[in-house]
Amino acid sequence: GQQVMQIPQYQHVQEGEDFTTYCNSSTTLSNIQWYKQRPGGHPVFLIQLVKSGEVKKQKRLTFQFGEAKKNSSLHITATQTTDVGTYFCAVLDPGNQFYFGTGTSLTVIP
Amino acid sequence: EPEVTQTPSHQVTQMGQEVILRCVPISNHLYFYWYRQILGQKVEFLVSFYNNEISEKSEIFDDQFSVERPDGSNFTLKIRSTKLEDSAMYFCASITRLDGYTFGSGTRLTVV
Numbered sequence: 001g002q003q004v005m006q007i008p009q010y011q012h013v014q015e016g017e018d019f020t021t022y023c024n025s026s027t028t029l030s031n032i033q034w035y036k037q038r039p040g041g042h043p044v045f046l047i048q049l050v051k052s053g054e055v056k057k058q059k060r061l062t063f064q065f066g067e068a069k070k071n072s073s074l075h076i077t078a079t080q081t082t083d084v085g086t087y088f089c090a091v092l093d094p095g096n097q098f099y100f101g102t103g104t105s106l107t108v109i110p
Numbered sequence: 111e112p113e114v115t116q117t118p119s120h121q122v123t124q125m126g127q128e129v130i131l132r133c134v135p136i137s138n139h140l141y142f143y144w145y146r147q148i149l150g151q152k153v154e155f156l157v158s159f160y161n162n163e164i165s166e167k168s169e170i171f172d173d174q175f176s177v178e179r180p181d182g183s184n185f186t187l188k189i190r191s192t193k194l195e196d197s198a199m200y201f202c203a204s205i206t207r208l209d210g211y212t213f214g215s216g217t218r219l220t221v222v
Contacts, residue, residue: 033210035153042201043153045210088153097143097166098211100153 004091006101014109019076021104023089030092032072034063035100038085043100046074079108112136116202116214123221126191131217133185133202142185143203143211144177146170153201159185192221 005024013019023032031050035043047056049065049072056063062075076083086105090098115134123129135142144156157167159177176188185204189196199218203211 035210037153042213042216043211045212048210090153093155093166097155097158099155100145102152 004089004099004101006089006104008104009102010105010107012107012109013079015081016078019079019083019106020073021087021089021106022071022073023091023101024071025091027070029069029072032065032092033090033098034072034074035088035090036085037088037103041085043088076106079106081108081110084108112212114202114204114212114214116200116217118217119215120218121220123192123219125194125221129189129192129219131187131189131200131202131219133187133214134183135185135202135204136206136212137183139204139206139212141165141205142179143205144187145201145203145213146198147201147216148198156187156200189219192219194221197221 007022011019031048033048034046036046037043047063049063052069053067054065060077064073072089074087084106086103088103089101093099114136117132121129142159145153146156147153154170155168157171157177158165162179174190178186185202197220199216201216202214205211
């Protein structure tokens, strides 16, 4: 299956600070998806990126797809306690299913 | 908002026993998936199912695993002889096309 690396594995931030997680692949990706999983919950789809250099925003969340389509980032501005959870990227395998990255666990300290 | 429903939410079973995990995907979705997540680890692909047959499976999905769509609504994952290392959260997901998966809330399987 497709291999993607996510960094960092863990991130603790003070409420109000920014947060970024990165997803890197050694191969060119057709698209990439981002999911959020709250503690004890299930993955919830956030967004899909398809185009090279694409940037999409959802309120305080900014998603970016690299120009070479080998990496992606999720940036949260001014974190809130509701942002707590694990953020996964998922990339499409040639067999047409998504393989998930290792995830970044975000802790927001009030 | 349509949901993927999974039952039971928690299953405890003895090693060597068979378990069946059930899922009701969203009614107009065509592609169905099982993923698992060992506690604290990433979400791992098990199997995809389309047009009443397996379209892709991972190396985790060995002969102990099987999937069925016995009727028009249910989608099941069977583990024939459970092992301790099968303990995990099992998520069902469905999709209409190549878009974001809708995941069920999962079944926590504990093998003792």
